[in-house]
Amino acid sequence: MLRAGGIVLGGSFVSGSATAADGATTLTVLSYNDIQTAAAEDKNFPRLVTLIEQRRAAADGPVVVVGGGDQVGPHALSPISQWRAPVDVLNEVDPDADVIGNHEFDYGFDPISDVTADSGFPWLATNLVDSETGDAFDGTESSEIVNRGGVSVGLIGLADQGATTGKTNIDFEAEGVTIEDYTETGPAEAKRLKEAEDVDAVIALAHTGIDDAELLAEADADDDIDVVVVGDDEQRYPPEAVDGSIISEARARAAFLSEIELTIEGGEVTGFDGRLIEVTDDIEKDPTASQIINDYRAEVSLDSPVVETETPLNATFGANYHRETGYGNLITDAMRERVDADAAITNAGGIRSDSVYGPGEITGGDIFNTLPFPNTVVSLELTGEELVETLESQVITLESETGQSFGEEISQQTSGLRFEWVPHEDADELVRDVYVGGEPLDPDETYEVAVNSYIANGGSGYPLEDKVIEDTGELQATTVVNYLEEKETIAPEPEGRMQRVDRDLPDAAVTVDGNGKVVAQFDAPDDVESVAEDTATVWTPEGDHLDAEHVAFDEGDERLVVRVDDGDLADTVEDADDGDELPLDLYAEYESSEYEQIYFERSRLNADLTATVRRRGRGRAGPPGR
Incomplete structure (x- = not known):
């Protein structure tokens, strides 16, 4: 039974004082998630390192530091450092464990072993198991036990379908990996840790998003999971008690640090207090972390200006998932010009950083920060009918589960196309009135379409596999930089390419x-x-x-x-x-x-x-x- 502020709460949490009573210990849990693009910037990430050290020093008792996944990608340095820049910095943090998220697979399946080998801490994948042995797949661990200050803490790592098959191009079955139901494997492993290993607390590192983390808490009938550290959907979610577990997510990109103070008494968690601490500019940067990042940046001159923009370049998720943006137009225009295609399409999820750049000077680092994946520009041949099917594959209807959470979405950016999208389940056509190059689309005509290699391989649900006619081998970010270097100024704006x-x-x-x-x-x-x-x-x-x-x-x-x-x-x-x-x-x-x-x-x-x-x-x- 859990207690907050010294009051017994009948099995449910209420945040309050976690000051340890006689015979009790305060365990502090510090967590972060989805570092992603911040790994390539000498900004918030080095400040987060400092903040973690400050909160470690200020803790009244033992401290556990953990991550919620998606730390090693995507970021602007991935073309040269791959996972190494963020891992080098995280090694300075010295966390107790992290969880394998979808972006840990950005470099492929086999390199996961390289990521874990370079890390001075374990990566957990409790429900991603070797199909033959049932153990965590090669390079990862099923669980970790941390003994500190007389407290024993069990750590497990979970990922759901959305963060595995839903957001990667990995064929897990072909790789010999089974994705077990996290709502079954998680509670079962937590129970084993408490009964067989006699741990005082279990922390689940769940790369699932908040909604699925709440399902995990609900499925944990015996309340063996005390804390769920969440990643993936990048929400600001201060520590909150849900169905017998404390759930927290620290947004993303090193913007916040989650701090939860657990009262451990008699071998169990009896109370908690928690908060999200913002990473602000008045926090000094850790000098070692800054040097690691800047040394990598110097290798590719990411701070060199490439163009002046008169309009903002909007790389926010909210804008690019929901509507046409000037920056989305610029990216796809560059892709279409690169291969002299009729049209170009890029997925909204491939435009990162969740920031706005300009008006003003734009550097190469800005472009690589917004297009951080090692995707190349690819040319396809599609019939008009296939082109419409491709566009329709990204429409999120208002009535869908995602639509009810985030609203109706078009989830892509385009060039050379104009069309209407109707985001409702009862629509006769999700995409209609399509024009290519100013002319009505012919369903039987063949069109050349530029895309990135991720969606060419079926990523984000695009039905494009086996249609590639040319892979330029050139990074999508490089294509955009080259396109911009030929211009003195730019002023991209929405042009009515995608009409809701x-x-x-x-x-x-x-x-x-x-x-x-x-x-x-x-x-x-x-x-x-x-x-x-x-x-x-x-x-x-x-x-x-x-x-x-x-x-x-x-x-x-x-x-x-x-x-x-x-x-x-x-x-x-x-x-x-x-x-x-x-x-x-x-x-x-x-x-x-x-x-x-x-x-x-x-x-x-x-x-x-x-x-x-x-x-x-x-x-x-x-x-x-x-």
């Missing part, structure tokens, strides 16, 4: 003659409660767009009226001839009575417009002599 649509308005026809106003009226769907006037925009297939000058919605008769300036609209289709009929799209955001958006502020409407061009009265010059 939740509901459709009826089709409409308008005439564009350059005089007066163009007015379109629509019967709105039943779930429209209001329309945001400043969001209505008309787009051409080429990416030109015009904001509406007036929008009116009558909730009583569910009537939507949109007005644009005819002269401005005519300018957007200036290359069209008299009598031409052009496809246009109207988009507008609205408050929905049906869709409860998780990420986006509002839902989005679309109407297909057919614009007939009339040039009379526009003064267009004719042939000489007229």
Whole structure:
């Protein structure tokens, strides 16, 4: 039974004072997770090293230091150091154990043994076992027991399907590894450690994300797992009692350190206190850690400027998973140009660092930090039908489990393409109205598409295996750097390449003659409660767009009226001839009575417009002599 603040809580935790009573010991658990891109920067990582030493020194009793996985990748130094830069720094930390996460497999399956051999601490993989022996696979351990200050602590390492087969290209079955159910293996190993090894506390290093860590706590019926240190989904989750276990996650990229103080009394955990400590700029950098990182950086001149940007380069997860970004456009434009392809696609998860760069000077290190994987640029041949299937593979619907947590997502960035995506389970098509190079997609036509090698091999669920026609062998980051070095300044912005649509308005026809106003009226769907006037925009297939000058919605008769300036609209289709009929799209955001958006502020409407061009009265010059 656990006790917080000296009060018995009937088997459940409440955070409070963990001051040890007579005969009790305070065990401090320090943890971090998902170091990733911070491993290549002389910023937070050396400060985290200092903070760990400070909290070790301040502890009132024994200390255990552990990691939650995803420490050795991805980062900007991986092309030259692979796992070595982060491992060299972590060896200075001298943790008691870490857990194998999906990014520990960034360099392949066999190099895991090299990672663990170079580490001065054990890497745990309790539920990733040798299919023949049932032991932890080569280079890893099933568990670790730490005896310190009269306290015995059992450590186990767990990963779920999402952090193994879901986020790597490793064929675990072919490698002779079985992925056991972490909710069964974890509690069973915790029970063994407590009963057979007589440990006082069990800490699970769980590279599962918070939701699955809570499932682990729920599955641990006898409450043998006292603490769950979480990694993978990179949440800021201060220590909290859940179903008899204390769960904590320190976000990612060395931004926080989790500190949990356990009261150990009579061979069991009886109380706790905990917090997340932010890694701030006023914490001094550990000089050895800084030197390790800077020595590696010097080998590849990561601090040299390559271009000036007039607009921000947004490498945040939230932006790149949910919508088109200027930086995503730049990356895919560089890829498409590199192989002279019709289109280019890159996965949102391959754009890292979760930071924004510029406006201002951009260095090579900035690019490698945002594209840290050793992925090369690859050229494929896809039919139009296969191209649509590829784009659809990344749409996350609002109704899905992921959509209910993070909102509807497009999960990729593209070049040479324009299309609409409809993120709902009842949609007839998840991706529609696709244009390639400004022309409607032909399902039977063959298109050359540039991608990175990770998704070419089926990563992130892309259906692209066995379609490669050329691997350039050039790193994706190098391709982008080379592309930028040819330019003095850049100003990438969203161009309407990927248009989100939740509901459709009826089709409409308008005439564009350059005089007066163009007015379109629509019967709105039943779930429209209001329309945001400043969001209505008309787009051409080429990416030109015009904001509406007036929008009116009558909730009583569910009537939507949109007005644009005819002269401005005519300018957007200036290359069209008299009598031409052009496809246009109207988009507008609205408050929905049906869709409860998780990420986006509002839902989005679309109407297909057919614009007939009339040039009379526009003064267009004719042939000489007229």
